[in-house]
Amino acid sequence: MPWTTIQVEKLDNFFIKGDSAGDRVMTYRDALHEAFDQSLARDPRVFIMGEGVDDVAGVFGTTKGLKEKYGAERVFDTPIAENSLTGFAAGAAMAGLRPVLVHARMDFLLLSLDQLVNHASKWCYMFGGQVTVPMVVRTISARGWGSGAQHSQCIQGMLMNVPGLKIVAPATPYDAKGLMISAIIDNNPVLFVEHRWLHKTTGHVPEELYSIPIGKGVIRREGDDITIVGISYMLVEALKAAEKLQEAGISAEVVDLRSLKPFDEELLIKSVEKTGRLIIADTGSKTGSVASEIAAFAAEKAFHLLKKPVKRVCCPDTPTPTSDVLEKAFYPTDNDIFNEAVKLVKE
């Protein structure tokens, strides 16, 4: 049993409302599983590889049973060799397949950036569009229970600087399924950013196969006083904060970009136009985070719409401590968002 399960099991279930029509409720984990199941059934070019994708645990349940259903040639375990695995996926993609490569922790992505950044992400451009690299790299960020500095990183901020790579970070079950299907269908390398604490989140998920356009965000909650962008798991904290803010008489608009690269600039500007205030909550360390990129964008393109300074609510610039006490101090919560929002609105 992966230790984060101990942690995740302790979390109370968070339900995301009104994300899609229908009343079929499922977890983020099961929504992902369904996306793989339907994609494998739909397209013989799709295959899944990675450490433990075919074992009994099935990557926290997201790939469980798929080997039995689709065969060991389409869902298979691999040696522990992240960089080359990424190259194998890229090569297979160049030859016409649609690989999904899984890293059980985002930290392991760091071993593979040569093949992901120097190769997969550049190939289409470097050869004038004559070769495409349709592949998905799944990464799961752990948190808590002493995951520690090497098993809890959220480095999506680093990847924002990589031309040719698309990045999505769904926070709801509906988006997890829809964006995974989109990522598999997309003809480019797509980094699919998951957070372990989201796997348990529940919401409405349609049974049929559907996709969500990469680059389109959604307003998760309407509001007038302040815009809160919640990235990956921080969307949950943002929604909790918005609830508390309402009680405090502040109407917060919660924006879920869903895609980080490219991200929905229009949606963001529209929201800031309305509220004039912007908080961005990210799961990674502050400096060089996705929050920094969005703040920079706002300072460039939405400056005149802003009444107050932009605020980034992120982890501090330290490696992740293992101590539960320090973990608590390290991770920002809905309260941090709440407090910053109050300052921006009331002061």
Added chain:
Amino acid sequence: MPWTTIQVEKLDNFFIKGDSAGDRVMTYRDALHEAFDQSLARDPRVFIMGEGVDDVAGVFGTTKGLKEKYGAERVFDTPIAENSLTGFAAGAAMAGLRPVLVHARMDFLLLSLDQLVNHASKWCYMFGGQVTVPMVVRTISARGWGSGAQHSQCIQGMLMNVPGLKIVAPATPYDAKGLMISAIIDNNPVLFVEHRWLHKTTGHVPEELYSIPIGKGVIRREGDDITIVGISYMLVEALKAAEKLQEAGISAEVVDLRSLKPFDEELLIKSVEKTGRLIIADTGSKTGSVASEIAAFAAEKAFHLLKKPVKRVCCPDTPTPTSDVLEKAFYPTDNDIFNEAVKLVKE
């Protein structure tokens, strides 16, 4: 002969004025060489390793002859294995030495991020300061003459997100020598960002051993109307732009942060306080760049000092094209800075 030499030889010599007292003029390349020479002489714990550091070319001349002078145990060639080389350096540093590891191209840094980010940069924190990792990783970004997508990257923006790592990017010979000495003396992993086009830059360099505090920037040129931050090679373009702006009746202040992580927040705020306008010119792709981080910082901490939107002048979000025509379109110049400055001041 490395091909970029063809390109670099074509550049006209850029002289940086008034950077230090004295009238001893030398190139950036020779200033680096002197820093290594003096550091090797001063401290027996210092050694230099990397592909070709001991060959006749000597990494564009920066390590030429040092093996002959200090021996093959302190200046040595290595296999082509960037990730492990970084780990060897980190291990040797933990054992009390002060390695300088050289990557002839910044692109190769991508192979080594596991050891640099997961290990070297986290060790001190993860073990409560009981082990330190005093090492320097030198990277040189190439440009021009069809360097292409895999031999021209300026990915310092990616590294900003790494806690525990320091990043310096000197643009003048004086800073190159002083900051290399500081990086070697520093007890942490330091990423030393060089740009091939700076190697030829000349300026005043004192003969003695001196260091420059990491985290302290300088005003390269005083001005009142607009602040231009020039990162790495873009400082040269920024200074050229400032010259042209003066002719156009605009007084630009050029800020050279020199250190990127941590960077001199105070200096930046002071300058923006005076000018109310900010342009950041970076050598990398715009999204997720160092320029983004500085813009985000300004939006958070200097918002009320800003009269106009912040502007980032960077490379577009594409891999580097090889075509000379497309290279020309890809790289921003002093004219781009000039035009943006005029817009911000005149409009």
Added chain:
Amino acid sequence: MESGKLIEMYRTMKLIRLIEQRINDEYKYDEIKTPIHLSIGQEAVAAGVCINLRKDDYIFGTHRSHAQYIAKGGDIKKMFAELYLRKTGCARGRGGSMHLMDRDVGILGSSAIVGGSIPLGTGTALASKLMGNDRVTVVFFGDGAADEGTFHESLNFAALKKLPVVYVCENNFYAINSHQRARHANDNISKWAQNYGMPGFRIDGNDVLEVAEYAERAIARCRSGEGPTLIECLTYRWKGHIGTVDDVGEGYRPKEEYDYWISRCPIKRFSEFLRDNGVLTDELENSIDEEIKQLIEEAFDFAQNSPKPSPDELMDFVYAD
């Protein structure tokens, strides 16, 4: 080997076993808020190797490094305090089970990145060579780490430079649930060594005497400047990959395989040997067990009565001064 050393190895193995069992028992109380990877069943490797090391020699371990820490003489109080994430822990509560360290005995920290510590240990060995001292480094890693490029890059470099490093592969056949068969076309990691121009041996990792013998030779080679050695120790973990669960049966490790290895318990075998040779007696065994139990008791008390770090320490040590 004189009986003193034999008993020392026995004690080390017993110490590892009893500590791991105690951790296993305490884990359910959710006070040890860190992932744990137990070494029960693999005690002979660490014990047999470290008996030959000096205090100032270096070792590097992995996510599964309790045994190595203990065998190298790491402070037990500080180890337990680390598991309980206390300020008094060997990593001041910032590392946890996967990141044990004890400078005083040459443990500079273990990495939870598979293959991650192989270059680091090669680097300390490089330092020994450049500094002209005779400190040896031993890098412990699993069969899974042999999959990584760092294994190739590091062994090639160490052989090239004749570095004083011993690569000890604890081959327990599994990387989580993935058998070596699913990761390597051949099943003889030790053979890889020969191509780098270093000796490679595949030995019984559950026979502490064999481990000690090969380790002694390899370490001696290092001290005399003859360069690195790779020792592949075949062994088996009794518990599941992580935590305190078992992973035997349907979909996991085969029961027969598991039973076979349990029957080859390294401690049982060694104590039988010691008894047959009159080195170990009931009284001696009891006194050792007593001494260990007390040590563990004290360590637990120390840990549980130690303060946790305080939140305001969060930003400390990001950078060294």
Added chain:
Amino acid sequence: MESGKLIEMYRTMKLIRLIEQRINDEYKYDEIKTPIHLSIGQEAVAAGVCINLRKDDYIFGTHRSHAQYIAKGGDIKKMFAELYLRKTGCARGRGGSMHLMDRDVGILGSSAIVGGSIPLGTGTALASKLMGNDRVTVVFFGDGAADEGTFHESLNFAALKKLPVVYVCENNFYAINSHQRARHANDNISKWAQNYGMPGFRIDGNDVLEVAEYAERAIARCRSGEGPTLIECLTYRWKGHIGTVDDVGEGYRPKEEYDYWISRCPIKRFSEFLRDNGVLTDELENSIDEEIKQLIEEAFDFAQNSPKPSPDELMDFVYAD
């Protein structure tokens, strides 16, 4: 081998040699604004391997991939146009000399990252296996690439999965100025293969017949599903690592070494063999040279008369639709 194939190989080697020499001569005019790594002296490897490949087989090359591109049947006009960075180039002027590609003949692009194409070629071989077709992949790389972890990770995986890939190491003994001796403890890269459980051979890379023979067997193994092979071809580059400079003498490669290899010119040796066996005559040689010269002339005209990309194309192809 029937004479038709022999002549084809001869022509390929001649074609590579004359193209490289022409590039060498033109480079000084600064119209070829891209780094070049010439293969003069190494022609036999690409020619001997590719004679055995089908049009739909894949190859991956490195920064030094002119020879492979030519031998696999890449379009020569488009190659020259690429060197001149024209819109009509094989990579539309975005790749240059280090990034040649020609989809039509299975060249999906070469990488200038040392060791970078080894996983990619392993990946196309994985695709062949998963798709159940019999397309073979050949990955060409230098002795320097064997230093990288990707070499270990890829060969291990290919052997494990019995992938239809042939790893061809063009061992010219140098990585820029760094001799293999400065990078490997042993000097027999081919031996590494055996540990992964694949055949490995070290052969004379300047003997095109030997190369062709070993390549034929390795490729046949792939087609029949028996898995990968590593072939280490000993050869030598005549020019300096990069550009058109020479790197012989003081501080560079020893004159004697250089002279020895010049004396073993693969083309000279092969043409002598062909003449001794009456396969090659003066007329035939002349007609081949003529045909090649004309081909090169046309390619140069095509390249130099082709338009350069226009600046407004800059943002195209960052993403595929």
